[in-house]
Amino acid sequence: MSSGTFSSLADRREAVVRALGAADGGTEKLLGVRGEHLDRALSANVSLDGARSLPAWQRYTGVVWDHLDPASLAKIELRRIVVVSALLGLARGNDPVPDYRLKMGANLAPLGKLSTWWRPDLSDTLNRYASGRTAGQRRVMIDLLPQEHRAAWAPDRRVNGVSVEFVDPTGKPGGHFAKAAKGLLARAILTDGIGVIDEWRDDRFELRVEPIN
Secondary structure: OOOOOOHHHHHHHHHHHHHHHHOOOOOHHHHOOOHHHHHHHHHHHOOOOOOOEEEHHHHOOOHHHHHHOHHHOOHHHHHOOEEEEOOOEEEEOOOEEEOOOOOOOOEEOOOEEHHHHHHHHHHHHHHHHHOOEEOOEEOOEEEOOOHHHHOOOOOOOOOOEEEEEEEOOOOOEOOHHHHHHHHHHHHHHHHHOOOHHHHOOOOOOEEEEEEOO
16 A cells, blocks of 8 residues: 555554455444445455555545535645545545545454554654644644544644534534535635634534644
């Protein structure tokens, strides 16, 4: 598997690949899909070594990615995206990613719950990345992660940024439409800067913004 930006996680990635192979690619319960989707997921999960890769922005799909519209972003904007992944740990927006199916909340023997298993090395790697500089300035991290993926990251004092969450009028995390709003907000941040967070308005949701540290 191509390593991409975060090559320090290579050994952990290989451990996940081996565990998936030993599990014959997984099960319906483990992967959260069934029928033809399960067949495709199993085939991909047992064929990861040497598998064809796509850049992360092309590989990942769903409501958030649809509204982010990464195909229309500049290369420098794509590089600012960091994905938390159950298979790779971390990937930047233009890093190579093979076809796979695996949830960060899954329990994969013998590793256990993947968010817990990934947390030490993923956190150290992402926190070191966060401590770097972009265009001569200290990086600002905008955490838009769902709870399942957020559980894999323990930020430390090196991280400068905010955590953003969309909640509905009852105070519960938003569903489908919140994912769409998240994609639109992420795009606006990438193209127009973090100041758009202060200006963001959506009558359907409250935008909760808290310092990461």
